[in-house]
Amino acid sequence: MWKFIADFIPRAVVYGMPLLFGSTGEILTEKSGNLNLGIPGIMFIGAIAGTTGAYLYEHSVAELNPFLAIMIPVMCCLAGSFLMGLLYCFLTVTMRANQNVTGLSMTIFGTGFANFLGGVLTKLAKSDIANLDITRSVNYFGDGNHPGWLAYVGIGIAILTSLFLRYTRTGLQLRAVGENPATADAAGINVTRYKYLATIIGSMIAGLGGLYYIMASSRTWSEPQIDAAGWLAIAIVIFTTWRPAISIFASIGFGGLLVLSTNFPIGIKELFELVPYVVTLIVLIIVSLRKKRENLPPQSLGLPYFREER
Amino acid sequence: MEAVKNAVRMEGITKHFGSVIANRDIHLELHEGEILSLLGENGSGKTTLMNMLSGIYYPDEGQIYIHDKPVTIRSPKDAFENGIGMIHQHFKLVDVFTATENIILGLEDKGMLNVKKAAAKIREISARYGFEIDPNQKIYNMSVSQKQTVEIIKVLYRGADILILDEPTAVLTPQETEKLFAVMRNMKKDGKSLIIITHKLHEVLDVSDRVAILRKGEYIGDVETKYADQQSLTDMMVGRAVSLNIDRPKAEEITERLRVEHLTVKDAEGVKRLKDVSFAANAGEILGIAGIAGSGQRELLEAIAGLQPLEPGSSIVYIDPKTGKEQSVVGMDPLKIIRSGILLSFVPEDRFGMGLVGSMSITDNVMLRSYRMGRFNPFYNHRFPKQLANEIVNDLEVVTPNIDKIPLRRLSGGNVQKVLVGREIKQNPTVLMTAYAVRGLDINTSYTIYNLLTEQKMKGVAVIYVGEDLDVLLELCDRILVLCGGQVSGIVDGRNVTKEQIGLMMTKLGGGE
Numbered sequence: 001m002w003k004f005i006a007d008f009i010p011r012a013v014v015y016g017m018p019l020l021f022g023s024t025g026e027i028l029t030e031k032s033g034n035l036n037l038g039i040p041g042i043m044f045i046g047a048i049a050g051t052t053g054a055y056l057y058e059h060s061v062a063e064l065n066p067f068l069a070i071m072i073p074v075m076c077c078l079a080g081s082f083l084m085g086l087l088y089c090f091l092t093v094t095m096r097a098n099q100n101v102t103g104l105s106m107t108i109f110g111t112g113f114a115n116f117l118g119g120v121l122t123k124l125a126k127s128d129i130a131n132l133d134i135t136r137s138v139n140y141f142g143d144g145n146h147p148g149w150l151a152y153v154g155i156g157i158a159i160l161t162s163l164f165l166r167y168t169r170t171g172l173q174l175r176a177v178g179e180n181p182a183t184a185d186a187a188g189i190n191v192t193r194y195k196y197l198a199t200i201i202g203s204m205i206a207g208l209g210g211l212y213y214i215m216a217s218s219r220t221w222s223e224p225q226i227d228a229a230g231w232l233a234i235a236i237v238i239f240t241t242w243r244p245a246i247s248i249f250a251s252i253g254f255g256g257l258l259v260l261s262t263n264f265p266i267g268i269k270e271l272f273e274l275v276p277y278v279v280t281l282i283v284l285i286i287v288s289l290r291k292k293r294e295n296l297p298p299q300s301l302g303l304p305y306f307r308e309e310r
Numbered sequence: 311m312e313a314v315k316n317a318v319r320m321e322g323i324t325k326h327f328g329s330v331i332a333n334r335d336i337h338l339e340l341h342e343g344e345i346l347s348l349l350g351e352n353g354s355g356k357t358t359l360m361n362m363l364s365g366i367y368y369p370d371e372g373q374i375y376i377h378d379k380p381v382t383i384r385s386p387k388d389a390f391e392n393g394i395g396m397i398h399q400h401f402k403l404v405d406v407f408t409a410t411e412n413i414i415l416g417l418e419d420k421g422m423l424n425v426k427k428a429a430a431k432i433r434e435i436s437a438r439y440g441f442e443i444d445p446n447q448k449i450y451n452m453s454v455s456q457k458q459t460v461e462i463i464k465v466l467y468r469g470a471d472i473l474i475l476d477e478p479t480a481v482l483t484p485q486e487t488e489k490l491f492a493v494m495r496n497m498k499k500d501g502k503s504l505i506i507i508t509h510k511l512h513e514v515l516d517v518s519d520r521v522a523i524l525r526k527g528e529y530i531g532d533v534e535t536k537y538a539d540q541q542s543l544t545d546m547m548v549g550r551a552v553s554l555n556i557d558r559p560k561a562e563e564i565t566e567r568l569r570v571e572h573l574t575v576k577d578a579e580g581v582k583r584l585k586d587v588s589f590a591a592n593a594g595e596i597l598g599i600a601g602i603a604g605s606g607q608r609e610l611l612e613a614i615a616g617l618q619p620l621e622p623g624s625s626i627v628y629i630d631p632k633t634g635k636e637q638s639v640v641g642m643d644p645l646k647i648i649r650s651g652i653l654l655s656f657v658p659e660d661r662f663g664m665g666l667v668g669s670m671s672i673t674d675n676v677m678l679r680s681y682r683m684g685r686f687n688p689f690y691n692h693r694f695p696k697q698l699a700n701e702i703v704n705d706l707e708v709v710t711p712n713i714d715k716i717p718l719r720r721l722s723g724g725n726v727q728k729v730l731v732g733r734e735i736k737q738n739p740t741v742l743m744t745a746y747a748v749r750g751l752d753i754n755t756s757y758t759i760y761n762l763l764t765e766q767k768m769k770g771v772a773v774i775y776v777g778e779d780l781d782v783l784l785e786l787c788d789r790i791l792v793l794c795g796g797q798v799s800g801i802v803d804g805r806n807v808t809k810e811q812i813g814l815m816m817t818k819l820g821g822g823e
Contacts (some may be wrong), residue, residue, distance in 0.1 A: 019554075167422055167423060168422055169417075169419065169422070172411060172423060175407075176404050176415050176416075177406070179404045180404045183404055186386055186398075186402045187386070187416025189415070198512050206721065293405065293450050294406055296406075299405065299406075301596065
């Protein structure tokens with residue numbers, strides 16, 4: 001029994017970490033009033049950018065330098081998701097495009113582009129199986145059964161985000177932007193800058209979730225289901241009512257459900273994978289019944305802000 | 311006598327919006343330690359002028375001096391640095407934040423929040439000027455007047471010594487207004503200089519030291535309050551002599567049109583908002599409804615309009631003017647009421663929430679009332695609504711660049727209200743219900759609306775007028791129904807009742823007899 005638990009918990013963390021990165025990034029983004037449904041696509045881009053970096057580095061040198069083996073994938077991942085976040089902000093904040101449409105198209109684009117690039121890399125590697133050889137790099141991210149150092153980074157980011165939103169002046173001002181941008185504007189807060197920064201940093205955090213999925217969880221690029229993790233991360237944002245600290249437990253809990261589901265035969269497995277979404281629906285119902293204002297989404301979530309409009 | 315020092319001096323201020331001139335060559339002075347009233351009709355440029363002081367707009371021409379030093383104000387931040395704070399008509403507060411969090415929002419200090427220190431400073435400010443506030447209360451739990459208090463403390467916290475209040479009393483009850491004025495006098499004693507914008511002349515006379523008047527974007531002049539009265543101020547504002555008497559003729563034929571009996575309405579939480587209300591609305595009469603805000607006025611009108619579920623035992627009967635046939639409207643929704651041939655017009659208090667669509671043009675909004683005509687034609691008729699919209703614009707002097715392009719939201723509040731009232735009156739109703747029809751309107755437009763209502767009454771319409779200004783209710787209405795806590799406190803003859811009697815009935819059932 002103890003052995004089962006000792007085995008189970010680390011694996012739950014491994015499965016939950018992409019969800020935690022994704023949901024923390026999305027919470028930060030949504031607190032600025034941007035509903036970024038592009039998170040699954042951004043996680044995909046972060047994943048493929050990091051994987052490409054790892055692959056190219058691994059196949060260009062004989063001996064891996066541990067520092068570079070870690071930094072190259074991480075930096076590539078951050079750069080890729082930075083660009084996605086920047087694109088989202090440019091479209092929704094500067095061009096005032098519809099946030100839902102922008103986010104969904106970015107998810108479709110990110111998923112397609114990442115899978116395309118993954119396929120190209122696999123072809124380049126001339127491997128017989130549809131797997132990408134990054135076996136040396138992934139060892140620097142954990143062994144697949146244990147969370148690895150990136151998981152501690154994820155938990156750290158979630159705790160810091162929580163403290164930031166709650167106890168700092170900048171956090172208060174960010175929340176004001178998401179709740180009521182006109183008020184924030186009148187108080188002398190630069191709404192555009194806050195929206196850009198929160199969304200781009202949020203995207204980069206989410207992108208790390210994609211990297212974690214490949215490097216620490218699946219440990220190869222083989223038809224990854226990162227989009228499923230991305231949608232689940234968005235569900236967790238609602239489930240935790242916009243609290244990154246609670247998301248640590250929610251993500252690991254949902255990760256545990258995913259671990260359990262792998263032990264069941266097809267048919268029951270799918271039912272198990274449904275559980276997180278059902279739980280989220282139940283939370284939505286409970287939250288709307290309790291009608292507590294603090295549990296509601298940021299008031300201007302999904303709405304563009306025009307200064308001149310009355 | 312010592313020389314007067316100016317807190318603010320605006321010289322030759324001009325502001326254009328496109329081809330429209332909002333302010334033309336304005337010279338305005340605010341003395342140190344005085345309360346100045348800024349008076350003018352809707353669209354006379356009062357708010358625009360004040361927005362240039364508070365950094366929302368930037369003047370095209372002219373110079374602003376603060377304490378006799380020339381300054382440039384380009385943003386709200388610049389305004390704060392010059393000690394200017396404006397309390398806007400629409401509050402700028404974050405609902406889920408506490409009072410303290412709202413007050414310190416946007417301040418420069420870096421790092422961690424020190425809510426306790428801020429709350430202590432807020433308590434200190436409150437004690438000095440006589441505010442009643444809990445710094446840790448969330449905004450969404452606050453009443454309108456509490457929210458306003460937070461706004462005022464917000465500017466005081468930033469060290470403002472020049473305060474601008476844009477129609478602060480429009481949303482307050484008389485008691486709350488009195489409290490606000492007491493606070494304003496305290497601030498004046500403390501050496502602050504204040505500008506107040508209000509449409510209510512008795513408030514101008516009550517609280518201010520001096521009155522400055524704008525008309526159509528131009529500065530007309532100023533007058534010391536002690537030498538002014540309601541009539542002289544109105545004449546200066548409108549530019550000609552205006553009669554401030556409402557004509558109240560008696561209709562020849564007064565017949566029962568709407569009979570409400572034992573009306574009881576519960577809200578979503580199961581609290582009774584109306585208890586056993588009975589009255590009759592007669593054709594050829596204006597029935598005034600008085601009461602403290604939230605005494606059930608809204609529920610009463612909505613119940614008649616078919617928008618509130620009624621408790622068992624309630625009855626609302628409509629008497630057809632032609633046939634005399636009685637018809638119950640209980641359980642009908644607005645569409646059924648229209649279909650059954652009852653001509654009911656309703657001006658709700660929430661303009662954009664219930665009355666109009668802000669992003670549509672005047673013509674389209676007019677059409678909302680008539681698009682069902684010609685039910686078997688799939689295309690709507692554009693000509694008739696356009697004609698009607700033109701009539702409304704001409705009859706009520708709505709100021710608008712066009713009727714079928716500009717979204718209604720872009721018009722000023724007064725013009726929006728005119729469109730709504732105009733549309734409802736143009737339906738040729740037999741019952742006309744209005745809730746706060748003149749809220750936010752200047753005195754000239756208000757009187758236009760009073761005259762329109764009287765005209766409707768003389769045409770044999772049963773008019774129900776929910777109002778907040780007791781003086782107007784007493785001059786306009788034939789009978790006045792006073793609500794108190796959702797119950798009828800009494801129905802009195804508008805011709806021989808005093809303001810004091812109604813005031814008593816508003817606060818105590820039956821006037822405490």
